[in-house]
Amino acid sequence: MPRCPGCFVMLTMTNYGGVNVKTCNSCFGTWISRVSLMHIVRAVEPPDAGPDTPSLKDLAALVTEGHNKRRFPCPECRQQMTIDRLHPMIPVDMQFCGKCAYVWLDVGKLAMTQRLYHALTNSTDPKIIEIRERYALASLGMEVQKERMPAIGGAAAGALGQAMRYPTPYGVGGGFDLNTLVGMLDF
Ligand SMILES: [Zn+2]
Ligand SMILES: [Zn+2]
Secondary structure (H helix, E strand, O other), X not given: OOEOOOOOOEOEEEEEOXXXXXXXXXXXXXXXXXHHHHHHHHHOXXXXXXXXXXXXXXXXXXHHHHOOOOOOEOXXXXXXXXXXXXXXXXXXXXXXXOOOOEEEEOOOHHHHHHHHHHHHHHOOOHHHHHHHHHOOOOHHHHHHHHHHOHHHOHHHHHHOOHHHOOOEOOOOOOOOOHHHHHHHOOO
């Protein structure tokens, strides 16, 4: 089992909505394959808002506090990871290892990414709808297909244009800040 890139303790296998993820019991970060991350974000329903579910605002506070600016070496191959975002509309920075196709998410970032994706997809706010169309949130679906069919990469992926690029360059799109977006989503 790989070790946490921040605290160096052994990661443990846990279950997140039916998907196996590796988590650190010290900092509560998550080490997950890109394919599993896409699956959770797109296909796993976020938990119903119950008394134990933190509000998006509280979750944003946790994410902001637990955010690590330092680039970590990959827990598997030791190569320096890249700080990036899953999608320009989701202002959550995560660390990617392109070689292992794995992602490191600091505490709260997996739940935040998943809940923002669902909130942005379902929002009826005209401002959100406009931005959603502009940044083609649906393109995440194509990303999943691309992950499953690496053979279509190269020219075919290039032809599909900007929306298909992965990972999305940091800071592109919306200029969102996490707290501003959470405030807009009215939770
Ligand atoms: Zn840790
Ligand atoms: Zn790696």
